[in-house]
Amino acid sequence: MSPVIRAAVFQTAWTGDKESMIQVHEQAARDAAAQGAHVLCFQELFYGPYFCQVQDPAFYAYAERVPDGPVVKRFQALARELGIVLVLPMYEEEQPGVLYNTAAVIDADGSYLGKYRKTHIPQVKGFWEKFYFRPGNSGWPVFDTRAGRIGVYICYDRHFPEGWRALGLAGAEIVFNPSATSRGLSGYLWQLEQPAAAVANEYFVGAINRVGVEEYGDNDFYGTSYFVDPEARFVGEPASDKETELVVRDLDTAKLREVRDRWQFYRDRAPGAYGPLTAP
Amino acid sequence: MTTWEPSAPALSVRQVLALERVLAGEPEVVAGARRLDRPVRWVHVAEAADVGVMLSGGEMVLTTGVLLAGDEDKQAEYVRSLHRAEAAALVLGLGRAFPSPPDVMRRVAERCGLPLVVLHRPFPFAQLTEEVQSRLVRRKFAAVSLSEAVRGELTALITAGAPLQRLLDEVARHSGCPVVVTNLAHRVLGTAGERPAVDDVLRDWERVARQAGGGEGDGWIRAELGGRGERWGRIVLCGYRGDRATGRLLADRAAEALVLHRMLGGAARSWEEQSAQSLLTDLVSGVVPARQLLPRARAAGLPVNRRTFVPLAVHGREAHRLDRVLRLLGLSGVVAELAGGVTTVLLSLARDQDAEALTAHFAARLRSGPGAAPVVVAAADERTAFDDVPAGLREARHVVDAVAGSAAALDLPAVVRLGDVHLRGLIRLLRDDPQVQSFAERELDGLLCEPDEDLLSVLRTYLATGRNKSRTAQLHHVSRPALYRRLEAIQARLGVDLDDFEQAASVHIALLAHDAQQQ
Numbered sequence: 201m202s203p204v205i206r207a208a209v210f211q212t213a214w215t216g217d218k219e220s221m222i223q224v225h226e227q228a229a230r231d232a233a234a235q236g237a238h239v240l241c242f243q244e245l246f247y248g249p250y251f252c253q254v255q256d257p258a259f260y261a262y263a264e265r266v267p268d269g270p271v272v273k274r275f276q277a278l279a280r281e282l283g284i285v286l287v288l289p290m291y292e293e294e295q296p297g298v299l300y301n302t303a304a305v306i307d308a309d310g311s312y313l314g315k316y317r318k319t320h321i322p323q324v325k326g327f328w329e330k331f332y333f334r335p336g337n338s339g340w341p342v343f344d345t346r347a348g349r350i351g352v353y354i355c356y357d358r359h360f361p362e363g364w365r366a367l368g369l370a371g372a373e374i375v376f377n378p379s380a381t382s383r384g385l386s387g388y389l390w391q392l393e394q395p396a397a398a399v400a401n402e403y404f405v406g407a408i409n410r411v412g413v414e415e416y417g418d419n420d421f422y423g424t425s426y427f428v429d430p431e432a433r434f435v436g437e438p439a440s441d442k443e444t445e446l447v448v449r450d451l452d453t454a455k456l457r458e459v460r461d462r463w464q465f466y467r468d469r470a471p472g473a474y475g476p477l478t479a480p
Numbered sequence: 481m482t483t484w485e486p487s488a489p490a491l492s493v494r495q496v497l498a499l500e501r502v503l504a505g506e507p508e509v510v511a512g513a514r515r516l517d518r519p520v521r522w523v524h525v526a527e528a529a530d531v532g533v534m535l536s537g538g539e540m541v542l543t544t545g546v547l548l549a550g551d552e553d554k555q556a557e558y559v560r561s562l563h564r565a566e567a568a569a570l571v572l573g574l575g576r577a578f579p580s581p582p583d584v585m586r587r588v589a590e591r592c593g594l595p596l597v598v599l600h601r602p603f604p605f606a607q608l609t610e611e612v613q614s615r616l617v618r619r620k621f622a623a624v625s626l627s628e629a630v631r632g633e634l635t636a637l638i639t640a641g642a643p644l645q646r647l648l649d650e651v652a653r654h655s656g657c658p659v660v661v662t663n664l665a666h667r668v669l670g671t672a673g674e675r676p677a678v679d680d681v682l683r684d685w686e687r688v689a690r691q692a693g694g695g696e697g698d699g700w701i702r703a704e705l706g707g708r709g710e711r712w713g714r715i716v717l718c719g720y721r722g723d724r725a726t727g728r729l730l731a732d733r734a735a736e737a738l739v740l741h742r743m744l745g746g747a748a749r750s751w752e753e754q755s756a757q758s759l760l761t762d763l764v765s766g767v768v769p770a771r772q773l774l775p776r777a778r779a780a781g782l783p784v785n786r787r788t789f790v791p792l793a794v795h796g797r798e799a800h801r802l803d804r805v806l807r808l809l810g811l812s813g814v815v816a817e818l819a820g821g822v823t824t825v826l827l828s829l830a831r832d833q834d835a836e837a838l839t840a841h842f843a844a845r846l847r848s849g850p851g852a853a854p855v856v857v858a859a860a861d862e863r864t865a866f867d868d869v870p871a872g873l874r875e876a877r878h879v880v881d882a883v884a885g886s887a888a889a890l891d892l893p894a895v896v897r898l899g900d901v902h903l904r905g906l907i908r909l910l911r912d913d914p915q916v917q918s919f920a921e922r923e924l925d926g927l928l929c930e931p932d933e934d935l936l937s938v939l940r941t942y943l944a945t946g947r948n949k950s951r952t953a954q955l956h957h958v959s960r961p962a963l964y965r966r967l968e969a970i971q972a973r974l975g976v977d978l979d980d981f982e983q984a985a986s987v988h989i990a991l992l993a994h995d996a997q998q999q
Contacts, residue, residue: 237810436783437667
């Protein structure tokens with residue numbers, strides 16, 4: 201595998217309808233591929249608005265089957281055409297009334313590799329997610345893609361160090377953290393938690409946040425998507441806090457080995473002493 | 481009572497002890513020697529056992545200890561109470577009460593880290609208070625007047641509409657060290673100070689800026705820029721050599737001024753744009769070797785290590801639109817509109833990226849966006865050496881200038897290069913030559929003496945289409961007989977035969993030269 205992964209994340213504003221939103225993302229995939237990106241991750245619930253600002257069953261209609269729904273099929277074809285790994289965070293319907301906040305992972309040949317379902321579901325003002333999603337039950341899958349070993353940890357998950365660690369133990373080299381988060385609420389955490397997770401678990405993190413204010417509430421999504429390396433350094437600049445932006449960065453996996461040779465966190469952790477963490 | 485402001489200029493304990501008048505008392509530090517850099521805010525003479533409750537922090541307390549003699553518990557509690565009150569130091573005049581430094585007080589002071597100083601010779605405390613007090617007041621006054629002076633100067637500049645650079649130059653003049661303004665991503669938006677010193681600071685800016693995040697011990701003094709609950713940048717005095725409090729004060733005044741400047745600037749060009757513009761202007765002008773601009777380019781967020789650079793010039797789209805498309809595509813580059821209305825772009829690509837394909841992709845995305853004006857994207861060949869970038873930028877501008885006026889009539893490729901502009905490029909270069917000018921005047925005299933825009937325009941199209949009469953008639957919406965009449969009129973007025981290749985070529989060149997001068 202190439203030691204440098206050219207990875208991309210894409211942040212954008214809600215266009216007002218699902219189809220044009222999908223088209224914007226298709227174009228982003230083409231733009232990323234034109235630049236030679238090996239992998240691209242979209243924002244949380246990528247083809248919809250962030251409807252969790254309100255509690256309205258009408259939005260259940262945004263859910264689709266994964267992988268048998270039309271969106272996954274459409275992007276499988278695109279991934280095959282462009283030769284790019286795609287991570288698709290979306291609303292999943294397993295069966296009517298059983299809904300998850302999910303990310304599907306598509307390999308560069310268009311094959312469906314699997315999905316991660318968001319484990320930690322928030323229920324606070326502006327983020328009424330328990331109304332829409334069951335807590336995930338997928339465990340902590342890491343996908344062996346053509347662009348490297350990839351994990352996904354969705355939005356609110358990022359406040360919980362345990363999942364980050366589980367993905368690290370499963371061999372993730374990059375963990376994508378697609379999010380929808382609002383200026384006043386999490387601004388002070390946004391450039392702190394993911395870099396800290398990258399350091400603690402010695403891998404790269406790609407953080408994605410949508411932009412703009414949508415018609416369903418006051419949340420001001422502040423973008424600022426970025427990649428951060430295992431030394432907590434941003435790889436290039438974070439993206440704009442207001443505008444649509446594709447972020448393409450070269451992640452040198454030699455850095456991962458270098459840091460793990462320096463700090464043996466995986467060797468020195470003490471799982472035997474962690475029993476209380478899993479006591480109910 | 482004034483509140484205790486750590487940032488107010490103050491003397492340190494060490495500085496007080498070094499004063500000539502104080503030296504006469506033969507001071508000896510018997511405890512807390514490591515804390516002598518504490519600032520002394522005031523000097524307080526007190527012969528009271530419960531002095532601690534009267535203090536508000538930062539005081540140097542002078543005492544003979546007359547109320548403490550003989551009671552070790554009282555002595556220990558006395559020192560502890562000073563420590564709790566955050567006194568700067570305790571000065572004990574040896575004499576009747578304590579002929580020698582009291583052991584208990586020394587031990588407790590050492591444990592608390594409170595500097596304890598004994599004076600071996602009898603010493604009028606009033607002299608010390610007078611001396612220190614007057615110095616402190618003078619310093620405070622100096623600080624207030626500096627603060628007012630700086631604020632006044634900066635406000636005057638802002639109200640006079642001065643650009644960011646003038647403000648920064650003024651701050652640098654006061655601070656005597658490099659001054660850097662960055663956004664939150666540590667991208668440099670402006671600098672001031674002596675060039676070599678600034679370049680030194682910028683050389684490894686990203687790393688230095690992040691590492692110097694903590695203390696200010698190394699003379700790095702930073703102030704946050706923001707307002708209305710939102711932070712958006714910071715100003716850094718890099719290696720300020722004066723005392724910290726003054727540096728702090730300068731940084732704070734500068735930050736206030738910058739925030740005001742930005743709020744008043746409102747819709748005007750952002751600092752990011754200004755910084756890109758000054759970088760590209762300096763690159764194009766060639767007054768400074770490109771290599772010397774590397775630190776600035778890197779600090780402005782342009783990746784420069786092991787990169788391929790693509791110089792571009794664009795006509796028909798504004799700089800902010802180009803910047804958006806770059807961001808949308810995830811391409812690294814700087815964009816600015818330079819003098820003459822041409823927008824210049826310097827792309828920075830990874831070595832293994834296909835520069836030609838990405839440039840074409842960029843041009844296509846630019847064209848597909850909203851906007852009525854035809855877009856011309858001119859490119860010079862990609863460069864791997866930064867030193868070759870200025871020539872490339874100039875070449876791209878030259879190409880765009882050569883075709884911008886007649887882009888619609890010419891059948892141009894999506895990305896225009898030097899090879900595509902042929903004779904137009906040469907004429908454009910020579911347009912200011914007096915011989916060329918007089919040649920154009922001479923050749924076109926018959927049409928220019930009584931200007932007839934219609935005939936000139938027909939002639940232009942006829943020559944541009946390679947003397948294709950039916951195409952020309954079609955483009956001008958006239959019948960062929962009508963076109964023939966016009967061509968005859970042109971030939972008559974110019975006194976040439978346009979069927980003769982050499983005469984037609986000569987008129988064509990003259991017309992191109994004429995048009996180039998009009999731009």
